[in-house]
Structures are given as C-alpha cells and as structure tokens.
Amino acid sequence: MTTRNLTCATTAGLSRAVRALAREHALDPEVRGRLVLSAAEAAGAALRAGRQAVLEWAYDPDAGLLTVVLRTPGDTDPAAELPMAPEAVTEDEVVWRLPAGPPMEAAEEAPGEEALAAEELRAVLAAADALTAEHRRLKVELEETNSGVLALYVQLDERDKQLRTAHGQTLRELEDALRPPLIKADGLELAVHYEPAGTDAPTGGDLYDWFVLPDGTVHITIVDALGHGVTSTRSALNVTHAVRTLALEGHRLQSIVARTDEILHPFDRAVMATVLLARIDPVTGELWLANGSHPPALLLRRDGTARYLEARGRGIGFPLPGSETPLTERLAPGDLLLLYTDGLTESRRDPIEGERRLIEAAHKHLQSPIEEVPGAIAEDMHTVILHPDDTLALAVRLTGQ
Structure with a gap:
C-alpha cells in the first residue's frame, strides 16, 4: 500500500x-x-x-x-x-x-474542474430530489395512516359509547333487581333514594327491605354492610334475607339482630353490618325500632318539631351483637320518619354537623310529595362531599287514611 x-x-x-x-x-x-x-x-x-x-x-x-x-x-x-x-x-x-x-x-x-463539479452537483441534486420524493411519499402515507387512525378512533369511541350504554343498562337492571317492590299499606306513604359511592358499581353495602307482616304491620330493614361495591352487597343481601325470614317466622323485633348474627356467622365470618329495624302499624301509627349500631332514625312532626330516635344495640359481626328493648313511639298524620345510612350525614366527615343539617333539610321538604322527599334531602346533604360513601334515605309518612 x-x-x-x-x-x-x-x-x-x-x-x-x-x-x-x-x-x-x-x-x-x-x-x-x-x-x-x-x-x-x-x-x-x-x-x-x-x-x-x-x-x-x-x-x-x-x-x-x-x-x-x-x-x-x-x-x-x-x-x-x-x-x-x-x-x-x-x-x-x-x-x-x-x-x-x-x-x-x-x-x-x-474532464475539467467545472465538468466534475457539475457532475457532483447533479448527483447531489438527484439525491436531494430522491429525498424530497421519499419525504412526499412518507407524508402521503402518514396522512393516510392518520386518516385510518382517526377513523379507527371514531369507531372505537362509538363502540365505547355502546359498551358504556350497555354496561349502564346492566347496572340499572341489577340495581332494580335488588330493590324490593314498592309495598301498598293503607295509611302509609313510602319512598326511597339510593346512591352508590362510585359510578363503577351499581350497588354497595347499603340495602333496604320492606314488607307487610300477616298482622298488617309494615316491617322495614335498613342495612349498611362494611365495604363498597358488589362484594359488600352480598353481605347486605344475606342480612336482609335472614331478617325477612326471622320476621315472617314471628320472632320478636328485639331478638332479630342477634339471631341474624348467629345464622350468618358460620357462612360469612367476615360480615360486619349495622342494622336498623322498624315496625309500623298503619292504623294506629305505633312505631317500634330496634337498632344494631346504626345511625338513629329522624322523626319530624307535622308541627316542625324534630327528634332523633335513639335505640340501643350492637351490629352484626360486632362484639355481643343484638338489640336492647325496642324504642316505641306513636306517629300522627303528617309526621315524617326518615331512615338512612351514614353516607347521608357524614359526607363532610362531621356526623354531628351532618345530623343538624339533616334536620334542616327534612324541614325544607316536609310538605313535599313523598316520592320527592328522599332524593331532595340527599341532594341538599351532598352539596359538599369530602367523604364519598354509599347513601340510602328512606322516608315514611303517616297519612291517617
């Protein structure tokens, strides 16, 4: 070399x-x-x-x-x-x-210098032209790809809307399936509002049940099972089914919470739930309440006086579960009874402040049609939500008719 x-x-x-x-x-x-x-x-x-x-x-x-x-x-x-x-x-x-x-x-x-330089220039221009053509081709391909991606995105978005619609319909059907049908009891008006903590689940651990006993009294069960979503719904359903069975068998109101705990413990050792039981005689207006660690019912008289009905007891899955002697009260025509779960009063993380605001909201809607009362009260209570939770509000009004 x-x-x-x-x-x-x-x-x-x-x-x-x-x-x-x-x-x-x-x-x-x-x-x-x-x-x-x-x-x-x-x-x-x-x-x-x-x-x-x-x-x-x-x-x-x-x-x-x-x-x-x-x-x-x-x-x-x-x-x-x-x-x-x-x-x-x-x-x-x-x-x-x-x-x-x-x-x-x-x-x-x-070749002379000028010829060689011209040859080099032509080669460079040819390379530049080739790059330009390639750039143009890639640009066209990119535009076609973007157009295809956009069309695919539109299709996926439409498909997503269809899936959300179908999902929402399924959730509403599931929620409706868990609701007991509205009962008819002469002398009583009843309405309920339910709102889960999250939009991704149709139900949570807050459930209710109502039915008419053979003696004509109306039985109402309010359950708040620990947790959220469909898993807690299973526990709440177990509680409501056990309570209904015991009530129809004629067990005393104050014994039902303890007996429900005995029945469920072998099958669901993890269940923890607060329970509020109410019995109402539509004819006389007599009211019996049995509690198991649940927030007290609110009684709002027709004249505007309000009082929380504190009944003692411990919930299912709690130490020494059961209810003490039922609290008794007599409703008069026009009185409003509100049964609820803690999601209604503790959205601002202050139960005492929540109970005060609940009385104000109940006053505001005392004379409203019964079907509007629970939802209107929940809307007033949830103007600020610092602690989202499943919410249940059930209203009962004695008509005296």
Missing part, C-alpha cells in the same frame, strides 16, 4: 487535489462532492491564515479502502460537523476511510 501526499496552499488547490484523487479511485460523484466540501471546510481556517495543509492518501487493495488524511496543525475543530463524516478528528488532522476502487489509468482527455 503506497502512501502519497500533496501540500496545498489554497482552498482551490486543495479542492482540485481531493477531486482528482476521488475521481482516480472511482468514488461516486455525490461522495466525491461531499469529500471535496469537507476537506475545504476542515482546512479553511489554516489556508485563509496563509498556512499550508497537507493532503495524504493511500489505497488498500485487499480491503478496498481509500484512506484520506488532511493535516492542518492546530486549526482543526474536532466538534465541527462536516458534509462527509470522518472516521477520526483531532486538532491536527482529519481522517476519512472510504470504500473505493483501485486507481484508474489517466484518461487522455480527463
């Missing part, structure tokens, strides 16, 4: 030398043009300062590589970006290694 070198004092001379050796080794015109520009740029500072640059090259026939070295002592910027990326750059030299053919014999009529 023979090394050759040439000292150049001007940019034009360096460009001619690089162009000649590139043509001699049959470099592609585009590569040749880039190499000429790179050498001129790398040695430009030294040549403009009146110093010389040394061009050195050697061809390795075994590897088919042309090594070009440009030496400009102290004038090379290693960080500079050149049109032809070098293999190595130092402060003193720039090195290129390029695939090339063996040296060609000199032609009798070699």
Whole structure:
C-alpha cells in the first residue's frame, strides 16, 4: 500500500487535489462532492491564515479502502460537523476511510474542474430530489395512516359509547333487581333514594327491605354492610334475607339482630353490618325500632318539631351483637320518619354537623310529595362531599287514611 501526499496552499488547490484523487479511485460523484466540501471546510481556517495543509492518501487493495488524511496543525475543530463524516478528528488532522476502487489509468482527455463539479452537483441534486420524493411519499402515507387512525378512533369511541350504554343498562337492571317492590299499606306513604359511592358499581353495602307482616304491620330493614361495591352487597343481601325470614317466622323485633348474627356467622365470618329495624302499624301509627349500631332514625312532626330516635344495640359481626328493648313511639298524620345510612350525614366527615343539617333539610321538604322527599334531602346533604360513601334515605309518612 503506497502512501502519497500533496501540500496545498489554497482552498482551490486543495479542492482540485481531493477531486482528482476521488475521481482516480472511482468514488461516486455525490461522495466525491461531499469529500471535496469537507476537506475545504476542515482546512479553511489554516489556508485563509496563509498556512499550508497537507493532503495524504493511500489505497488498500485487499480491503478496498481509500484512506484520506488532511493535516492542518492546530486549526482543526474536532466538534465541527462536516458534509462527509470522518472516521477520526483531532486538532491536527482529519481522517476519512472510504470504500473505493483501485486507481484508474489517466484518461487522455480527463474532464475539467467545472465538468466534475457539475457532475457532483447533479448527483447531489438527484439525491436531494430522491429525498424530497421519499419525504412526499412518507407524508402521503402518514396522512393516510392518520386518516385510518382517526377513523379507527371514531369507531372505537362509538363502540365505547355502546359498551358504556350497555354496561349502564346492566347496572340499572341489577340495581332494580335488588330493590324490593314498592309495598301498598293503607295509611302509609313510602319512598326511597339510593346512591352508590362510585359510578363503577351499581350497588354497595347499603340495602333496604320492606314488607307487610300477616298482622298488617309494615316491617322495614335498613342495612349498611362494611365495604363498597358488589362484594359488600352480598353481605347486605344475606342480612336482609335472614331478617325477612326471622320476621315472617314471628320472632320478636328485639331478638332479630342477634339471631341474624348467629345464622350468618358460620357462612360469612367476615360480615360486619349495622342494622336498623322498624315496625309500623298503619292504623294506629305505633312505631317500634330496634337498632344494631346504626345511625338513629329522624322523626319530624307535622308541627316542625324534630327528634332523633335513639335505640340501643350492637351490629352484626360486632362484639355481643343484638338489640336492647325496642324504642316505641306513636306517629300522627303528617309526621315524617326518615331512615338512612351514614353516607347521608357524614359526607363532610362531621356526623354531628351532618345530623343538624339533616334536620334542616327534612324541614325544607316536609310538605313535599313523598316520592320527592328522599332524593331532595340527599341532594341538599351532598352539596359538599369530602367523604364519598354509599347513601340510602328512606322516608315514611303517616297519612291517617
């Protein structure tokens, strides 16, 4: 492998030398043009300062590589970006290694500098045109892809709406299936409002049950099972079913909570629930309440006086579950009884403040149609929600008819 070198004092001379050796080794015109520009740029500072640059090259026939070295002592910027990326750059030299053919014999009529430069320019323009065409093709493909993605997004969004609609319908049907049908009891008006803690589940641990006993009295069960979602619904359903069975069997009201705990404990040891039981005689207005760790019922008289009916007892799954002697009261025509779960009064994390606000809301809707009362009260109570929870509100009004 023979090394050759040439000292150049001007940019034009360096460009001619690089162009000649590139043509001699049959470099592609585009590569040749880039190499000429790179050498001129790398040695430009030294040549403009009146110093010389040394061009050195050697061809390795075994590897088919042309090594070009440009030496400009102290004038090379290693960080500079050149049109032809070098293999190595130092402060003193720039090195290129390029695939090339063996040296060609000199032609009798070699193209002049202008012809070679024009050839290089045409090659560069051809490459630029090819890049432009490729860019245009990719742009068209991207637009088509974006159009397809947009169409797919529209389809997915429509499908998502359909799924949400179907999901919502299923949840509403499930919620309706868990609601006992509205009972008819002459002398009583009843209505209920239920709202789960989250929109992703139709129910939670708050459930109710109502039915008419053989003696004509109306039985109402309010249950608040620990937890949220469908899992807690199972526990609440177990409680309401056990209570209904015991009530229809004729068990005393004060014994039902303890007996329910005995029945459920072997099957669901994790169940924990507060319970409020109410019995109402539609004819006489007599009311009996049995409690198991549940928030007290609110009685709002027709004349506006209000009182919480505190009945003692411990819930299912609690230590020593059961109810003490039932609390008795007598309702008069126009009186409103409100049974609820703690989600109604503790949305602001202050039960005492919640109970005060509940009395105010009940006063506000005392004369409203019974079917509007529970929902209107819940809306007033939930103007601010700091602690979302399942909410149940059940209203009973004695009509005296």
